[in-house]
Amino acid sequence: MKAFVVTRHSNIRCTIGLITLILAASVGFCEAESWVKARWVADGDTIILRDGRHVRYIGIDAPEIAHKNRRAEPMGDEARALNRRLVDGWKLRLDYDREKKDRYGRTLAYVYRSDGLLVNADMIEQGYAHVLYRFPNISQHHILLSAQRLAMAHGRGIWRRVDKEKQRPRAYQANRRSKRFHAIDCPMGKSISEKNRIWLKNQWAGFWSGYAPARECIEFPSPR
Structure with missing residues (x-):
């Protein structure tokens, strides 16, 4: 280690x-x-x-x-x-x-x-x-x-x-300023300004880039 x-x-x-x-x-x-x-x-x-x-x-x-x-x-x-x-x-x-x-x-x-x-x-x-x-x-x-x-x-x-293979276009919306990502239907995500909004194909991509899940709409680690 x-x-x-x-x-x-x-x-x-x-x-x-x-x-x-x-x-x-x-x-x-x-x-x-x-x-x-x-x-x-x-x-x-x-x-x-x-x-x-x-x-x-x-x-x-x-x-x-x-x-x-x-x-x-x-x-x-x-x-x-x-x-x-x-x-x-x-x-x-x-x-x-x-x-x-x-x-x-x-x-x-x-x-x-x-x-x-x-x-x-x-x-x-x-x-x-x-x-x-x-x-x-x-x-x-x-x-x-x-x-x-x-x-x-x-x-x-x-x-x-976290499944790094699972992906779909525009799976999560993220705020490049706060570095939080939201579920597609999260009300908090809808308040992101266009200049700060980016789209992620999966959670893995968000974490790799230094983003964290918004606790308002994403439970992490998710139960199995």
Whole structure:
């Protein structure tokens, strides 16, 4: 399995700072306090830290587990189990994008382990989440999409449920601005402007191009 590891120049600066007396007084510069640990794994794309913060992974969407009056989506429990294996016991670092909070007050972050693994990307690469483009937090979109294409090419996890051969002209309408695709009869799809509307022959084509299904009209992963 290819691990998505990112080495940042800030780590080099941090090391220098720790061994330099001039910078030793400025521990905050090295972001030593940025290392955190997960207390609870809520599902495949959300964790709760020991300090109480709820962290939602940027750029991905995993199948839902059962909650309130909603049944679990296919592979939702498996996605949470993988997320737990990836983060349990590890020191984690949160990297932010342009927006740090969502409308529910959750912290939005790219979550890196102390060995450099980007958890967001690994959830996708192993086939238990898909890319969810949401502007303006798109700085790592290309990395996440590369992970998704790798998972798709190998038929991992949720991609066993998507038929890449099944196709018909104008099967799904998609919004090139929001990168969401809709069922042909979806009311939300009808509001797409002509300049932003494109047509997809199947779901596979949409996912490969970095689009995500509109939850208002498409259940994904679909039950068998």
